[in-house]
Amino acid sequence: GNSVTQMEGPVTLSEEAFLTINCTYTATGYPSLFWYVQYPGEGLQLLLKATKADDKGSNKGFEATYRKETTSFHLEKGSVQVSDSAVYFCALSQGAQKLVFGQGTRLTINP
Amino acid sequence: DAGVIQSPRHEVTEMGQEVTLRCKPISGHDYLFWYRQTMMRGLELLIYFNNNVPIDDSGMPEDRFSAKMPNASFSTLKIQPSEPRDSAVYFCASSFPPGTGNTIYFGEGSWLTVV
Numbered sequence: 436g437n438s439v440t441q442m443e444g445p446v447t448l449s450e451e452a453f454l455t456i457n458c459t460y461t462a463t464g465y466p467s468l469f470w471y472v473q474y475p476g477e478g479l480q481l482l483l484k485a486t487k488a489d490d491k492g493s494n495k496g497f498e499a500t501y502r503k504e505t506t507s508f509h510l511e512k513g514s515v516q517v518s519d520s521a522v523y524f525c526a527l528s529q530g531a532q533k534l535v536f537g538q539g540t541r542l543t544i545n546p
Numbered sequence: 547d548a549g550v551i552q553s554p555r556h557e558v559t560e561m562g563q564e565v566t567l568r569c570k571p572i573s574g575h576d577y578l579f580w581y582r583q584t585m586m587r588g589l590e591l592l593i594y595f596n597n598n599v600p601i602d603d604s605g606m607p608e609d610r611f612s613a614k615m616p617n618a619s620f621s622t623l624k625i626q627p628s629e630p631r632d633s634a635v636y637f638c639a640s641s642f643p644p645g646t647g648n649t650i651y652f653g654e655g656s657w658l659t660v661v
Contacts, residue, residue, distance in 0.1 A: 467647040478550075478637055478652035479589075486647035524589065528644045533579070533602065538588045 437462040441525050441537035448515055449545050456510040456540050458499075458525035466529035468492075468501055468508040473522045473539075482510075482523070517544045548572075550653035552638050558659045564626040567656045570619055571640030579650065580613055580623050581637040589637075595621065628660045 442457040460466065467486045471479040483492030488503035497512045508525060525537040551570040559565055571578050579594040593603040598615045606613070610629070615621040625632055635655040642648040 469649075478654045479639075480652065481649045484647060484649070528647070533591060533594055534644050534650055536589050 437466065437527060437529060437535045439525050439527055439535055439537035441523075441540050443538075443540070445541040445543060447543045447545065450517055451514045452544075454510070454512040454515045454519075454542070456523055456525075456542070458508045458510065458537060460506050460508065460525075460527050462506075462527055462529055464529060465503070466527040468499070469526040469528070469534070470497070470499055470508070470510050471524040471526060471536075473524065475521070479524060515542075515544050517546055520544045550638055550640050550651050552636075552653035552656050554656055555654065556657045556659075558661065559628055561629055561660055562627045563660075564624065565628045565632075565658060565660075567623040567636050567638075567658070569621045569623070569638030569653060571621070571638070572651055573619065575640035575642060575651075576618075577641045577644060577650075578615060578621050579637075579639040579641075580621070581639065581652075582634045583637060583655070584634045592623070625658075628658075630660045633659050 438461045440459050469484045470482040472482045473479045483494040485492040485501035488501050491500045499508050499510045520543050522539045522541050524539045526534050528534045553568045576597050580592040582590045592605045593613045595615045613623045635657050637652050637655045639650045639652045641650040
């Protein structure tokens with residue numbers, strides 16, 4: 436079945452550092468790919484998404500490119516802020532199937 | 547739009563008591579999901595509905611858990627009797643068909659503590 440694997444956390448960075456959170460997936464065909472973010476005490480909210488190969492999703496300075504050849508959807512940001520501290524979830528959906536989430540990566544940004 | 551609305555936001559209850567969590571999805575969404583989040587197991591899908599009909603309840607942990615969706619604007623997740631290991635954050639979410647790239651919108655969660 437479909438699955439998502441994220442880099443294990445927690446990840447701790449200093450403000451203005453470059454961020455990469457790795458995400459790879461297993462699926463047949465062409466799933467849609469998502470990054471969701473969960474801030475402390477809140478529910479998950481969509482950060483960005485890509486629905487076909489080579490698409491780039493972007494939002495709030497974050498980017499991720501749908502790479503079919505490497506089955507990856509890595510999240511990147513050039514300069515992180517303290518306010519980016521949160522848990523990040525990679526996810527996929529396909530056909531009429533439910534969304535499949537990775538295990539989440541906790542990110543802490545120190546001033 | 548008010549988003550997905552869950553209640554209660556926080557509940558503390560004693561072991562053996564019945565717990566009912568409530569959810570109002572975003573108007574027009576035809577999919578509704580119940581998730582549970584814990585430190586140990588992460589985010590787990592418990593059950594989801596399409597047009598008020600349960601489609602997949604394979605994630606429901608045991609018979610103590612039940613979920614209903616009597617109409618398009620309301621769903622409940624019930625735990626009877628509750629146990630300390632049920633302590634978790636329970637999220638409700640809704641969407642248009644999820645497999646076509648549609649976003650799933652989450653509520654703010656119901657934080658349950660069973661003592």
